[in-house]
Amino acid sequence: MKWANSLLLDNRAGKIALGLILPVLVVALWQAAGPTGSLFGGVLPTPDRVWLAWKVWAFGPPGMGLNPYSGTWLDNALFSTERVAKGFGTAILFGVPLGIAIGWWRLAAGAFDPTIQMLRPIPITAWLPFSIAVFGIRDMGSVFLIALGAFYPIVINTTQGARGIDKNWIRAALMMGAKPLDVLTRVVLPASLPSIFTGLRVGLGIGWTAVIVSEMVAVKSGLGYVLWDAYYVGRMDVVIADMASIGLLGFLSDRLIIAIENWVLGWHRLQSFQA
Amino acid sequence: MGNVSFRATSKTFPGKVPVCALDDITLEIKDGEFVALLGPSGCGKSTLLNLLAGFETRSTGEIKFDGASVEKPGPDRGVVFQEASLFPWLNVWDNITFGPRVQGLKRDEYESKARAMLKLVGLEAFADALPAQLSGGMRQRVGIARVLVMSPRALLMDEPFGALDAQTRLAMQQLLLDVWQTLGTTVLFVTHDIDEAILLADRICMMSARPGKITREITVNLPRPRSIESLITPAFAAYKAEIMAEMRIAHAR
Ligand SMILES: Nc1ncnc2c1ncn2[C@@H]1O[C@H](COP(=O)(O)OP(=O)(O)O)[C@@H](O)[C@H]1O
Ligand SMILES: [Mg+2]
Numbered sequence: 001m002k003w004a005n006s007l008l009l010d011n012r013a014g015k016i017a018l019g020l021i022l023p024v025l026v027v028a029l030w031q032a033a034g035p036t037g038s039l040f041g042g043v044l045p046t047p048d049r050v051w052l053a054w055k056v057w058a059f060g061p062p063g064m065g066l067n068p069y070s071g072t073w074l075d076n077a078l079f080s081t082e083r084v085a086k087g088f089g090t091a092i093l094f095g096v097p098l099g100i101a102i103g104w105w106r107l108a109a110g111a112f113d114p115t116i117q118m119l120r121p122i123p124i125t126a127w128l129p130f131s132i133a134v135f136g137i138r139d140m141g142s143v144f145l146i147a148l149g150a151f152y153p154i155v156i157n158t159t160q161g162a163r164g165i166d167k168n169w170i171r172a173a174l175m176m177g178a179k180p181l182d183v184l185t186r187v188v189l190p191a192s193l194p195s196i197f198t199g200l201r202v203g204l205g206i207g208w209t210a211v212i213v214s215e216m217v218a219v220k221s222g223l224g225y226v227l228w229d230a231y232y233v234g235r236m237d238v239v240i241a242d243m244a245s246i247g248l249l250g251f252l253s254d255r256l257i258i259a260i261e262n263w264v265l266g267w268h269r270l271q272s273f274q275a
Numbered sequence: 276m277g278n279v280s281f282r283a284t285s286k287t288f289p290g291k292v293p294v295c296a297l298d299d300i301t302l303e304i305k306d307g308e309f310v311a312l313l314g315p316s317g318c319g320k321s322t323l324l325n326l327l328a329g330f331e332t333r334s335t336g337e338i339k340f341d342g343a344s345v346e347k348p349g350p351d352r353g354v355v356f357q358e359a360s361l362f363p364w365l366n367v368w369d370n371i372t373f374g375p376r377v378q379g380l381k382r383d384e385y386e387s388k389a390r391a392m393l394k395l396v397g398l399e400a401f402a403d404a405l406p407a408q409l410s411g412g413m414r415q416r417v418g419i420a421r422v423l424v425m426s427p428r429a430l431l432m433d434e435p436f437g438a439l440d441a442q443t444r445l446a447m448q449q450l451l452l453d454v455w456q457t458l459g460t461t462v463l464f465v466t467h468d469i470d471e472a473i474l475l476a477d478r479i480c481m482m483s484a485r486p487g488k489i490t491r492e493i494t495v496n497l498p499r500p501r502s503i504e505s506l507i508t509p510a511f512a513a514y515k516a517e518i519m520a521e522m523r524i525a526h527a528r
Contacts, residue, residue, distance in 0.1 A: 168360035171330050174348040176374035176425065186377065190364045267364045270407040 045237040053237035054244070069226065069238055077245060080211050080222040083139060084253070087146025088207045095151045095203070096196060099158025104188055109159075116155060124149040124210050132218050142214040142222075149210040150203035157202070161195025162188050194268050197261045204257060208250045223249075276341050277428035277461030279304035279327060284336030285486075286322050296322040298486035300336070306428075309455060309462045311476035313469065313518070319487025320465040324431050327463060328354050341428065350374055353422025355432040359414040361406040367393070367417050368402040374425040385424065392420040395454060412443040419454070429461040436471070445503050448474060456500050473497070473514045474506055481518065483525050491521055 008014040027047050033039055034046040045053070054073070062071030101108035102116075124145050135141035165188060173187045215224025223246055230238035262269065279302070286297040296319045304310050312320045325331040326338055329348040338345040340352065348354075361370045371393060375385035393399050396416035406414055415435055422430065436444045448471060455462060455475075466472050472479045479493045495514060497505055505511055 166360065168356050168358070169362060171328070171348065171354070172356065172360050172362075173373070173377070174330075175328060175350065175352070175354045176377060176421070177350040178373075178377040182377045186373075187362065190362070193364075267405050267407065270405055271363055 043236060045240065049237045050240045050244070053235070054241035057238060057241060069230065069235070072226075073245070076221060076223050076226050077249060080215065080224065080246075081249060081253075083142045083215075083219075083222065084146055084204075084207045084211050086139075087143045087210065088150050088204055090143065090147040091150035091154050091203055091207070092200070094147075095154030095199070096158050099155040099196075099199075100162045100184065100188060100192060102155070103159040103162025103192070104184065113159075116152070120152050124206075125213055128214065128217055131214070135218075137218055137220060139219065141218045142211060145214045145218075146207045146210040149206040153202035153206065154196070154199040157195045157199025158192055161192030164195070165191045193265060197257070197265065201254060201257055204253055205250065208246065208253070212246060277304075277306045278339075278341055279429065279461065279463065280337075280339040281323075281327075282337045282339075284326065284333050284338055286319075286326060286331065287334045295486040297326075298488055300487075300489060302480065302489060304429075304461055304463065306461055307459045309464065309475060309477045311464045311466055311472035311479045312482060313466060313472045313479050314482030314487075315484060316467060318482045318484035320467075320482060321433055322487065323482075324354075324433050324463060324465050327429075328352055328431050330354075350378065350425040351427055352429050352431055353425060353427035355415070355418050355422060355430065355435045357434045357437050359406070359411075359418035361414055361417055361421075363406050366403050366405050367398060367409070370406070370417055371421045371424055373421060378425075388426075389420075389424050392423045395423070395457075396420045396450065410443070411439050412447055415439065415447060416450070419451070423454070423458070427460065429463065430455075431463050433465045434467070435464075437466070437468075444471075449503050451475065452501055469515055469518050470506060473511055473518070474501060474503065479518070481521060481525075490525060493517065493521075 008018040030039075031047050034044070037049050038045050056067060056071075057069045058071075058073040060067065060070030098108075098112060102113055103109070127145055127148060131141040131144050135144060169187050169191060170183060173183050178186065211222065212224035212227065215222035216228040219225060223242055227239060227242045227246075230236075230242065281300045281302040284297065284300045285295070288294040288296055300323060302310075302323075312323060314320055322331060326333050327340070327345060329345050329352070332346075345352075362373065365373065368389070372385055372389050375389070390399075393402060396419055398413060398416055398420070401409065401413065406417070409417070418435070436447045439447060452475065462475075464472075464475060473495055476495055479495060480489045481491045481493065482488065483490045493514070497508070497510055497514075
């Protein structure tokens with residue numbers, strides 16, 4: 001086992017190779033199981049067909065040919081990404097300050113926490129009709145759902161971070177002459193950042209769920225719209241290419257958050273390495 | 276300036292079973308005096324220090340610092356915590372200059388003082404280090420420097436060397452003696468270590484628990500300047516014997 005560890009865990013290329021074994025195996029089996037290009041009596045296309053469909057979707061000539069998806073991948077991916085960015089940004093704008101206030105200020109906890117806890121069990125899917133009724137079949141409805149879905153984990157994790165602060169940090173700050181606002185921005189906020197980032201990662205995941213769900217029902221563009229539309233016209237190759245695209249974008253956006261986290265929270269990583 | 280006065284002060288923590296942590300404390304500390312609070316754990320030493328720091332509010336009595344009633348924390352009373360309690364997201368320099376910065380001072384108003392204090396505690400080379408990169412003793416030096424930067428009129432130290440190994444602790448005691456002998460600020464120093472109390476203090480207030488009271492005050496007349504060599508003099512041993520006898524009596528009661 002020792003040689004396997006040093007080969008596959010202790011260097012970057014080995015690690016990547018180790019992680020790729022399972023997906024490559026699954027794709028290979030899937031491909032082998034459908035010599036005619038599909039499985040389950042033509043329902044499920046093999047990976048090569050999916051790849052082909054994706055290439056046309058991404059790079060094919062746009063315009064109203066026989067294939068309405070041709071060349072529209074980038075536009076749709078951008079539509080979805082933009083909605084997630086807007087909704088996620090809104091969720092941060094509300095979730096972080098509110099979470100800090102709830103965690104730090106008992107009056108705010110009393111005023112907001114019960115409402116949040118009562119609304120939270122309503123899944124964002126249950127908000128779909130409401131959102132369509134209020135915002136119509138437009139961007140706003142989708143952004144609203146994403147913001148709402150991402151808001152809960154952000155506000156809850158931020159609250160937890162603000163509550164778990166070492167009492168002596170607050171005392172030290174006050175002793176050095178910090179005003180209440182200084183304590184909030186210079187102590188409570190940075191001390192809560194590790195929890196905030198946990199909330200951001202969970203919230204972003206929910207944001208991608210919300211954008212797909214809302215695009216399937218409440219908007220006429222984006223990866224979620226294409227997903228449902230392709231299913232209706234029986235283009236399972238596009239459906240699967242679409243699923244893979246969603247996974248890829250979700251993965252990349254999560255990596256982006258992790259990169260920002262590593263940059264902002266260098267001190268925190270250092271601490272956990274010591275512990 | 277740096278005169279402290281507790282008059283008939285008591286502190287009871289409310290709760291299902293209220294805890295009377297301090298009862299009828301009367302204590303005067305003169306400007307520039309080094310007073311140690313010595314007693315077993317749970318006897319109210321931290322509570323007394325926290326009252327003077329303004330972290331806790333008293334139940335009865337009055338506490339004055341330079342004639343003004345103590346109501347809240349402030350940079351005139353610099354507190355050094357047991358675990359240093361530095362901000363782990365700030366490097367040493369930003370930790371040390373936190374006080375002046377939140378007080379709205381310009382960089383050129385505090386920079387030279389901060390440099391001097393960093394040098395005084397021997398950490399010039401570590402200005403850019405994060406607290407997690409420092410040893411326990413170094414962290415505590417930063418904790419001392421960050422309050423000295425504010426030129427406090429009193430230093431309140433709550434078992435500041437309690438978490439350090441014996442050798443580092445000796446080095447820190449020597450450092451504190453040197454610093455205090457240079458600056459001459461009033462110090463209230465909490466400890467449960469008899470040697471530490473005798474080595475550092477002008478006066479030792481011995482405390483007992485339930486309710487927390489000052490049972491006896493002992494003036495330490497060992498010559499200054501002191502150093503850790505004072506620990507092995509006969510006069511030192513005599514003080515230690517006196518304190519241990521007092522503790523045995525307190526224990527028998
Ligand atoms: N916030 C608090 N709430 C209730 N009881 C407390 C609190 N802080 C301290 N006490 C109690 O007061 C007594 C004195 O505590 P403390 O001042 O911390 O003692 P010491 O520092 O001498 O060990 C102890 O019995 C402790 O349990
Ligand atoms: Mg204590």
